Amino acid sequence: MEKSKFGVLYPSIFLILFISFLNFHFHFLSSWPSTLTYNHNQIRVGKIEQELSEARAAILEAARRRTYNILNNNHNHTTNYFIPRGSIYRNPYAFHQSYIEMEKRFKIWVYKEGEPPLFHLGPSKNIYSTEGHVISELHRSRLSAAHPDDAHAFLLPVSVTNIVHYLYRPHGDYHRSRLRTVVRDYVTVVARNHPYWNRSSGADHFLVSCHDWGPYATAGGLFDHLIRVLCNANVSEGFQPRRDATLPEINVPASALNQPDMNASKSVLAFFAGGAHGAIREALLRRWKGVGDGDVQVHEYLPKNASYMGLMARAKYCLCPSGYEVASPRLVEAMHAGCVPVIISEGYPPPFSDVLDWSAFSVEIPVGRIAEMKEILEGIGEEEYEEKRRRVAEVKRHFVMNRPARRYDVLNMVFHSVWLRRLNVRIPI
Structure with a gap:
């Protein structure tokens, strides 16, 4: 223990x-x-x-x-x-x-200190949007505590994405110490104004970030017990699944909360389109890009007039390799396309793994076996594939964005992840 x-x-x-x-x-x-x-x-x-x-x-x-x-x-x-x-x-x-x-x-207190846009606001569109929606939802959720004495957990309403946007772009430099200073200063303020951080050393507090720099914002001994809810959930960079929680990366369209659901006949074995961001994608593109294999379609750039979601919908398996960081919005996009996700990553615990058995509705291919990918996928029998595809349709409900949040949707699943980790901590009396 x-x-x-x-x-x-x-x-x-x-x-x-x-x-x-x-x-x-x-x-x-x-x-x-x-x-x-x-x-x-x-x-x-x-x-x-x-x-x-x-x-x-x-x-x-x-x-x-x-x-x-x-x-x-x-x-x-x-x-x-x-x-x-x-x-x-x-x-x-x-x-x-x-x-x-x-x-x-479960009751969560959102600290009132801090002013927008660095605090209490976050992006509601693009690949960092989950961060903003979680922060915004908790300002009006049924889970919100009326008084901090009634709270089981405490949100630090810090937006790493907005800090990077508003503090870094004007300066034109990317010294991460500035980010850590802002977050540390915020904790100093709430710890001075309230007793809750100090009584638990932050173990019943959490911060949500979908920006790649989320882990750097909470580096150092001050945050050793903080629950970090991160899209960039990289075990090799200090992410601890027992304490931290994986935040789904969802690329929210400009005009909607979710990608449209696509239904199409499956004429392609596997599909990927994306830039050569990071070693894993480089290896994937090096082996499979332009091989002339109609069953495995791997593109760095989409063919002219091609529909990204349309091509995903035609594929039995959608490849979801890590980029510069481990998270990929393709996991959720694949679900909307009725496509079985293929996770190609290292040190990445998928979202909600405490309760979801990802092996039931996805495929994991080790990075070292990218060259064998077609053989691995063709080795999955048709009956097993159809079962995985059916389960993708079932599990999708847990990755749908609603505002306000609905039961078992992605926002409430994030709150449930925090709830589980709060259950694992006891504050001494």
Whole structure:
């Protein structure tokens, strides 16, 4: 059990659930450092931690009994009430109960300090848009706490994308120390004005960033316990799946919240179009670009008058290689195109991997086997492919952007990722 100065960091709740199937007597440990003290309303903290303890117990019980607890209230009692089922989920019973507990209990406080555009605002279009939509949604969500004393988690409403846009472009330089200084100064302000950061060393706080520089904004010892929700979720660069959460990269069109769904007959085995950004794409283009193979179509530049989404829709498999950074909007674009995503990456935990079994609806090809890609994909039987394609249609609901957010959509899945990580931390009383 890993300890820190703020308490015990539980292993992933779903790792605990997996172990619980092997040993129903498994329980949460509760040994806390005896030297930690802080001046705050310990009764309120105790109530919050009791709520989280009850949620953990309910999740474990649902997993053990393999049952669904259907809430009967005005919010959930509808004919369209969704229940997660099937192989796209690691444990649908645990996920369903966890989501219920989140809706019933979870409250997030958004710090009021800071002024737009560096704080409280973020992009709502382009590949960084998830960052802006999460920040904006939490200013008016049902999950928003009325008072910080009622909060289980705290959002630092910092927009890394806007900091880069407004502070770096005018200067014309890209010294990342300026970015870290802004974020550190913000934490200093909220820690001085409120007791919440100091009582947990930031372990119940989170920051959301879809910009490539997100990890650099939170580098250094001050952020050792912060929950980082990042598109650039690169394990080799310090991303920790037990503490951090992968943010889906969604290229929101200028005129809509989602790409249109495409349906077309599948006449191509695999498709990719994109620039030679990074070593993985360079290797893909070097091996497959212009090979004259109609089954595998890999383009650096699209043919004239060709439709990118139309070509994706005609492919059975859509290649999603990492670029300069690990994330790719093609994962979500493939779902809208009815195409099975093929992940070609290193050190990238896909979004919502705590609850989603990506092997059920995608294919992962190691970077070292790019040359064997066609053989690997042709080796997948037609029945298995059709199952994956069907599951892509099922899982897509968790990657759809809605404003306001709807149950189980991408924004609520992001909040659920934070909820899981908050369950794994206990603030000592």
